[in-house]
Amino acid sequence: MKLEKLVGDRFKERPADCVVNSHALMVRGGYMKYVANGIYSSYTPLKRITRKIEVIMREEMDAIDGQEVQFPVVMPASLWQESGRYESIGKELLRFADRGGSPLVLGMTHEEAAVQLVREYGQSYLKYPFMIYQIQTKFRDEARTRAGLIRVREFTMKDAYSFHTSQEDLEAYYDRCYKAYERIYKRVGVPDVISVASDSGMMGGSISHEFMLLTPIGEDSIAICGECGYRANMEAAETIVRSARDEISDELSLVHTPDIHTIEDICHFLETGKERSCKAVVYQRNSDDRYIVLFIRGDLEVNETKLTNYLGYEIHPAVITEESGLTAGYIGPYNLKGDFTVLFDRSLEGANNLSCGANICEYHYTGLDMKRDAGSAEYHDFAKITEGGICPHCGKAAIKISRGIEVGNIFQLGTKYTKAMDMTYVAKDGSMQYPVMGCYGIGVGRLAAAVCEAHHDEFGPIWPKEIAPWQIHLCAVRPDHEEVREYADRLYEELQSRGVEVIYDDRQVSAGIMFSDADLLGVPLRVIVSPRNLKQNILEVASRDKSFSEKIAMEHAVETLLQLVNDR
Template sequence: MKLEKLVGERFKERPADCVIDSHAIMVKGGYIKYMANGIYSSYLPLRRIVRKIEQILREEMDKIDGQEVQFPVVMPASLWDESGRYDSIGDELLRFTDRNNAKMVLGMTHEEAAVHLVREYAQSYTKYPFMIYQIQTKFRDEARPRAGLIRVREFTMKDAYSFHTSQEDLEQYYEKCHAAYERIFERVGVPEVVSVKSDSGMMGGNISHEFMLLTPVGEDSIVLCDSCDYRANMEAAENISDIARDAESAALEKVYTPNVHTIEDVCNFFGDETKNSCKAVVYQQNVDDKYVVLFIRGDLEVNETKLVNFLGEQVHAAVITEECGLNAGYIGPVNLKVNGDAVVLYDKSLEGRNNLSCGANEAEHHYKGLDMERDVPNAEYHDFAKIQEGGICPKCGKKTVKISRGIEVGNIFQLGTKYTKSMNMTYVDANGESKTPIMGCYGIGVGRLAASVCEAHHDEYGPIWPKAIAPWQVHLCAVRVDDEEVRAYADKLYEDLQNAGIEVIYDDRSVRAGVMFADADLLGIPLRIIVSPKNMKQGVVEVASRDKTLKTQIPLENVMEEIKQYL
C-alpha cells in the first residue's frame, strides 16, 4: 500500500472535542470520522486492525469448539416479547415499526436470536453441549456516547452463547472461555487486562465477570485488594462495616435543629462524625412512582445497582411533595409515615448501631441517641452501599481495598435458564424427561478493544500498535524521492517486502522528512525503514521500532534478512 493513496487525512493538531487520547489519536491519525452522536465511519488502517482482532477472536473461539453463525441485525419484537425484554429494557433498545406495521428492534444483544436459532435443533440431550458465536454489528441507543470508540451507539461485537444440560457443565465451559479471553487479550497486546466479578444487569444470571483494562480514563470503578486477588466491579462489590456498637445507649432525644438540612449540617450541629449518623435517600420506582426510602450510614453512598437488583425495578431520584407525607431534610426511621404504599429499606451499615443522629420526621427537628435495635426493632438489613477506598476486602477481610478506573473490554455471564425458560426451549434427557437447557454468554466489543489497545499503548506522537494487530508490519519511508538512487532502492525494497509476504506501507511522497515521520508516528507501525541520500552514501538503511526500543543501521545487502528477524 502506498501512503499517497491512503484515503483519510492526518492532522497536526489535537481535535478539541476529544477528551481521551485514543479518541484524539484515531481522529487525528485518519482512523475514524464522526458521522452522528456515537456513530463513526472507519478508514482502512482501523479496518485492518479490526480484521486482525476478529481473526484472533475466531481462532480462540474455534479452539474451544465454537461454531460461527450470524444473526440478523433487525429482529421482530415478538422474539423480545418471548423473553420479556421488549418491555423491561429502556430506551437503549431501538424499536420501530416496518412498512407492514410489524414491530421490530435493532439488535443490541442477541440472546433471543441464539435461542431462536437452536431450540428446534437441540431437543435431545445428545446434542449438548455446544457453543455458537458471531461477529456482528449491533446498535445500542446510549444516552451519553463518549470517548470515540469506547462508548458508541453502533458497534461490532463478538458474542458467543453456550448451551448445557447441567450447571456443572456450564461452569467447566465458563472456565474454558475465561482462559480463552485471557489468551485473546494477551495476543492483541493488552495482557494487563484483569478479570473482575461484576453485576449481571439486564443480561440476567447469577455469575458474571468483566475484563477490565485499568486506566485513569476508564468510566467504570474497579475494586481491588492489595492483600489478595480480590477484584470486582464497584456495582458488585460487597460493602462491609466494622464499626462496633457503643457499650451504652443514650436515650432517644428530639432536638430543635433550625436551618439544619444536610447530613453534614446535622453532624456539625451535634459535634459528631458522619459515620455516627443515619441518613435517608429517597427514590421512586420508574414503573409506578412508588416511594423507596433507604436508610444508610451518613458517610456512605447508595449503590443504585444493588438497589435496582433488590427491587427488580428501575428507580429515579424522588420528587418529594407535600402530599407524600415525607419531610425533606428531616426524614428518619422512627415514626416514619409515608402516605400511600412505599418501600422502606435499611443498609447493613446500620445493623446493631446505636447513638446515632437522624431526622425526626418533623420540620427543624432531629433525633440523637438513635438505637437501631431498640428504636427500629423490625428493620431488615441488606447491602445497598458503595464500597469505599480503604474499606474491608470481602475476601481476605483486611482494610486494603483500593478503587481504580477501568475500561470494560469483555464480559462473560452464566445466564442460567433466563432465556431458554422464557422462550420455551426444552430437551429430552436420558430418562425421557423434558428439561430446560442452561446458557452462558460471552462478549467482546471489537472497536472498543482496538481503542483500548490504543489507550494503553501510545505516546505523545501517536499509537504504538502491537505487531499482532498493527495495520501494517513495516513502514517504508523514502526521504528525498527525487534522488534517483533513493527512489530505485526504495521501490525495489517495497517490491521485495511484498513478495516476502510482509505487510508494508510505503511513503514515497515528495514531502519534508518531518511531515513523513509525523504521519508514520500517527500510523504507529511496529517497524520503520528509512531510505535517504545520507543512508545510501553510507551503504545502509536506518531501522527503528515505533516503541523506540530499537534504532540501528543495516547494510543494504542484509536488509531483507534482518527485517524478517526483527519481525
C-alpha cells in the same frame, strides 16, 4: 499501500472534544470519523486493526469448539417479548415498526436470537454441548457516550452462546472460555487485563466476570484487595461495614435544626462524624413514581445497581413534593408514616446514638438506636464499597479503588432464556429439561481503543505487531532523488512479494511531516531510505516503541527485515 493514496487526513492539533488519548490519537491519525453521537466511520487503518483482532477472536473461539453463525441486526419484537426483555429494558433498546406496523428491535445483544436459532435443533441431550458465536454490528442507545470507541451506540461485538445439559458442564466450559479470553488479550497486546466479579445486569444469570484493562481513564470503578487479590466491579462488590455500638444508648431527643438539610450540615451542627448519622436517600419507581426510602449510614453512598437488583425494577432519584408525605431534608426511620417502600442498609444494623431526620420540618433526632427505635428493620447490602474498606473475601481493610475499561464479559445465564422461550430437550432419562446457557462477549472497537490507551506516547499509538495496520512503514526521504526513488520502489515491491504488509510514504514532504505521520500510524517497524543512507549502503530501521534503532546493509535488507518482522 502508498500513503499518498490513503484516505483520511492526519493532523497535529488535539481535537478539543477528545478527552482521552485513544480518541484524540485515532482522530488525529485518520482512523475514524464522527458521524453522530456515539457513531463513527472507520478509515482503512482502523479497519485493518479490527480485522486482525477479529481473526484472533475467531481462532480462539474455533479452538474451543465454537461454530461461527450470524444473527440478524433487526429482530421482531416478539422474540424479546418471549424473553420478557422487551418490557424490562429501558430506552437503550431501540424499538421501531416496519411499513406494515410490525414492531421490531435493533439488536443490542443476541441471546433471544441464539435461542431461536437452535431450539428446534437442540431437542435431544445427544446434541449437547455446543457453542455458537458471531461477530456482528449492534446498537445500544447509550445515554452517555464518551471517549470515542470506548462507549458508543453502534459497535461491533464478538458474542458467543453455549448450551449445556448441566450446570457442571457449563462451569467447565465457562473456564475454557475464560482461558480463551486471556489468550485473546495476550495476543492483541494487553496481557495485563484482569478479570473481576461483576453484576449480570440486564443479561441475567448468577455468575459473571468482566475483563478490565486498568487505566485512569476507565469508566468503571474496580475494588481490588491488596492482601488476597479479591477483585470486583464496584457495582457488584459486597460492602462489609463494622459499626461500633456504644455500651449506653442515649434517649431519643428532638433537636431544632433550622435550615439544615444535608448530612454535612447536620453533622457540623451536632459536631459529630458522618458515621454517627443515619441518612435517607429517596428514589421513585419508574413505572408509577412510588417512593422508595433507603436509610444508610451517613458516610456511605448508595450503590444503585445493588438497589435496582434487589427491587427488581427501574428507579430514578425522587422529586419530593408536598403531597408525598415526606419532609425533604428531615426524613428519618423513627415514626415515619406513609405508603412507602422502606429499606435499610446493613451499615445501620445494631448501631446506636445516631442522628437522623425527625420527619418534622427543621427538626432532627439524636440518640437513635436501631434496635430500639427501628426494631422491625430488615438489613441488606445497598452501599458502595470504599477505598480502605473491608475485603469481603479475606476480611482485611485493604480495598483499593481503581479505574478500568471493560474489554469483555462472560456470564453463566442458567435457564433464564431457555425457560422463558420454551427451549427444551429430552434428557437421557426421558424427562423434558431446559438447557443451561453461557454467554461471552468482547467489543472489537472498544478493544482496539483499549490497546491504544495501553500502548501510546505523546506522538501517537504504538500498535503491537499482531494487530498493527501494517508491519513496516517505509519512508523514502527525498523521493525526488533518483536513487532513493528507485531503491525504495524496489524494496517496497520485494517486501510485498514476500508477504510483508507495507505502508509506503514516497510523498514530496519534509522528513518531519513524514515521521510525524509515521508516529500517528504506529506501525511497529520504520525503514528509512535517504540520500545519506544510500551513500553508506545502509538503511535505518527503528521500532515505533523506540526500543531499538539500527543500520542494516542494503544488500541484505529484505532478508534482515523479514527476520525483524518475524522476531519482534
